[in-house]
Amino acid sequence: MSLFINQDQNFAHQVHLLEHKLRSKEERILELETEKAILHLRLAECLGRLRRGHEGEAKAKTLLHHQREAQSITQLTLGKLLAEVQNLKQVLSEIFAVYANGVAELEGQSKQILEKLDGARATLNSCHGDDLQSLQSHMAALERDLVEEKERCRAEKQRRREIHNTLVELRGNIRVHCRVRPVLPLDQVQSCSSQSRVISSEEVIHVSEDTVLVNCIQNGNPAINKVFEFERVHGPEDSQNVVFEEVKPLLTSLLDGYNVCIMAYGQTGSGKTHTMMGSQGPPGSPQPGTPQGVSSPGDQQGIIPQAAVELFRLISGKPSESHVVEVSVVEVYNNEVFDLLSLDGEGGAPGQRRDVITTASGPSEVPFLTYECVKSAPEVMQLVWAVVKLRARCPTLVHAHSSRSHLVVTLTVSSNSPHALALARRLKSAKQELQRCPRTDFWSPRCRRANGAPRHASADHSAATASPSSSFSFPGHSQCPSPRPSRAQGLFRTRLQLVDLAGSECVGMSGVTGAALWETSCINRSLCALSDVLGALAEQRPHVPYRNSKLTHLLQDAIGGDAKLLVMLCISPAQRFISESLQSLGFGSRARQFHKQVSHRKNNNLKQK
Ligand SMILES: Nc1ncnc2c1ncn2[C@@H]1O[C@H](COP(=O)(O)OP(=O)(O)OP(=O)(O)O)[C@@H](O)[C@H]1O
Numbered sequence: 290m291s292l293f294i295n296q297d298q299n300f301a302h303q304v305h306l307l308e309h310k311l312r313s314k315e316e317r318i319l320e321l322e323t324e325k326a327i328l329h330l331r332l333a334e335c336l337g338r339l340r341r342g343h344e345g346e347a348k349a350k351t352l353l354h355h356q357r358e359a360q361s362i363t364q365l366t367l368g369k370l371l372a373e374v375q376n377l378k379q380v381l382s383e384i385f386a387v388y389a390n391g392v393a394e395l396e397g398q399s400k401q402i403l404e405k406l407d408g409a410r411a412t413l414n415s416c417h418g419d420d421l422q423s424l425q426s427h428m429a430a431l432e433r434d435l436v437e438e439k440e441r442c443r444a445e446k447q448r449r450r451e452i453h454n455t456l457v458e459l460r461g462n463i464r465v466h467c468r469v470r471p472v473l474p475l476d477q478v479q480s481c482s483s484q485s486r487v488i489s490s491e492e493v494i495h496v497s498e499d500t501v502l503v504n505c506i507q508n509g510n511p512a513i514n515k516v517f518e519f520e521r522v523h524g525p526e527d528s529q530n531v532v533f534e535e536v537k538p539l540l541t542s543l544l545d546g547y548n549v550c551i552m553a554y555g556q557t558g559s560g561k562t563h564t565m566m567g568s569q570g571p572p573g574s575p576q577p578g579t580p581q582g583v584s585s586p587g588d589q590q591g592i593i594p595q596a597a598v599e600l601f602r603l604i605s606g607k608p609s610e611s612h613v614v615e616v617s618v619v620e621v622y623n624n625e626v627f628d629l630l631s632l633d634g635e636g637g638a639p640g641q642r643r644d645v646i647t648t649a650s651g652p653s654e655v656p657f658l659t660y661e662c663v664k665s666a667p668e669v670m671q672l673v674w675a676v677v678k679l680r681a682r683c684p685t686l687v688h689a690h691s692s693r694s695h696l697v698v699t700l701t702v703s704s705n706s707p708h709a710l711a712l713a714r715r716l717k718s719a720k721q722e723l724q725r726c727p728r729t730d731f732w733s734p735r736c737r738r739a740n741g742a743p744r745h746a747s748a749d750h751s752a753a754t755a756s757p758s759s760s761f762s763f764p765g766h767s768q769c770p771s772p773r774p775s776r777a778q779g780l781f782r783t784r785l786q787l788v789d790l791a792g793s794e795c796v797g798m799s800g801v802t803g804a805a806l807w808e809t810s811c812i813n814r815s816l817c818a819l820s821d822v823l824g825a826l827a828e829q830r831p832h833v834p835y836r837n838s839k840l841t842h843l844l845q846d847a848i849g850g851d852a853k854l855l856v857m858l859c860i861s862p863a864q865r866f867i868s869e870s871l872q873s874l875g876f877g878s879r880a881r882q883f884h885k886q887v888s889h890r891k892n893n894n895l896k897q898k
Pocket residue numbers: 469470471473525555556557558559560561562563564568688690691692693790791792793859
């Protein structure tokens with residue numbers, strides 16, 4: 290039994306070994322098949338490579354072939370190009386040769402042209418010199434003509450001035466100058482728009498040497514221009530000296546025996562006091578905004594100080610004649626005349642009321658008027674500045690230092706000149722004719738005041754009402770009641786009256802009330818009276834209403850007599866004051882009519898001759 294078991298086991302073992310071998314063989318077969326497949330793949334790859342290598346070789350062969358073809362083509366083209374370059378070189382050398390020839394030719398030609406140019410320039414220079422000479426001689430001739438023309442023009446002007454002066458001498462004539470001042474803060478109008486306050490000061494007045502043009506602008510309507518003509522018009526840029534230079538010639542008439550009056554007319558704030566006195570006050574006085582003691586610049590002096598200097602200069606030029614100069618200062622306030630150089634009985638308050646009378650011989654006089662004898666212009670101005678501060682002033686909405694009275698400074702020159710005495714005789718007969726004018730009654734003021742009452746109702750007049758112990762005094766003061774005994778008999782007297790009128794004003798604008806309102810009414814009425822007198826003279830009416838106001842009565846000789854009168858119209862250029870400016874310009878034009886009529890008649894006479 291055991292034997293059978295061993296055999297079975299051997300057999301099984303044998304089978305098992307064989308199966309193991311078989312499995313090993315099968316695995317080996319699988320490995321070999323795998324290797325075979327791999328070898329197949331490699332073989333296929335190698336075959337592919339080999340095939341591609343063949344194709345590359347064929348391509349390389351083709352490329353080589355093409356390269357060889359290209360090389361042969363390039364060689365051919367290069368040959369052709371070389372041939373062309375050769376040709377081009379040939380052409381270029383030919384062109385260069387032509388160019389070189391051309392340059393040589395041009396150089397030759399330009400040389401010739403330069404030579405011609407030099408020749409032409411030389412010719413031109415000689416021609417230019419001739420022309421220049423002829424031009425220069427022409428210019429010299431023209432200049433000579435111009436000088437001659439200027440001389441003729443100057444002589445003509447001189448002749449015209451002489452004729453004008455002759456006319457003035459024959460009749461008490463009036464000439465009108467106009468001065469338009471610069472725009473000032475008081476010209477500004479403040480109006481409130483919806484957002485802000487607008488300040489404007491539009492200029493509506495423009496000037497030339499002898500005309501004033503006013504742009505009358507009315508809301509919504511086209512502007513109308515009005516032109517006024519005067520003997521001389523000064524613009525805002527004209528200085529005090531320029532204004533005086535035009536006035537100065539009139540002063541020589543004083544020594545020829547004529548009375549002279551220079552009067553500033555205009556609305557309040559238009560520059561009358563500035564023009565007549567100057568804005569700076571007496572030299573050396575402290576000015577607003579300037580350190581104490583600084584002198585006022587000379588060119589700020591107005592007509593009165595400059596006229597005083599000129600008068601003494603004229604007198605000193607005539608040493609053979611003896612002259613005596615006296616000064617009086619009068620204020621016409623509320624239609625009353627006040628003697629500003631007088632002192633009351635106790636030697637205190639200055640400014641006694643005086644009357645104006647018409648003397649038997651014709652001219653008006655102020656009895657008991659105080660005259661001060663003066664020997665120099667500074668002495669005159671010392672007196673005038675001392676009393677000018679007594680003048681009534683009142684602040685208004687238009688002008689903070691508005692003068693409420695008319696100021697009349699009179700310089701009386703007494704002379705023993707035979708020429709003046711001869712003239713005096715001639716003028717006396719002329720005056721007798723003027724006396725034929727009938728007289729009107731005095732305009733009776735509503736507010737007459739007794740002597741001694743305060744002169745000024747509205748203003749602060751501490752000096753005017755000073756106590757008797759006041760330290761106020763005038764240099765060399767000596768009151769001479771009229772008739773003036775100090776005056777030598779047989780002397781011929783002429784008067785220089787310098788008048789700073791009070792300004793006309795519109796009550797609505799100045800906003801005055803109470804006593805100031807009465808002052809305004811008096812000022813406006815006296816200015817109306819002045820205008821009426823000029824109107825009557827211009828129309829040559831038989832009656833001239835001098836005595837309708839104290840102002841015209843006082844100035845009777847100056848306005849209508851034998852005096853030479855110069856009205857200096859003072860005008861503000863601003864739109865705000867246009868109606869007052871038009872009124873003043875109208876006054877000036879009316880005053881000139883008097884002058885024009887005389888000239889016209891004289892011209893006719895000349896023509897008839
Ligand atoms: N030509 C000018 N150049 C510069 N400032 C001027 C000129 N004219 C007037 N002014 C100035 O205008 C202001 C008013 O002038 P001014 O006092 O002379 O007026 P007015 O006409 O005398 O006035 P009123 O009649 O009210 O006295 C002053 O401050 C003055 O200095």
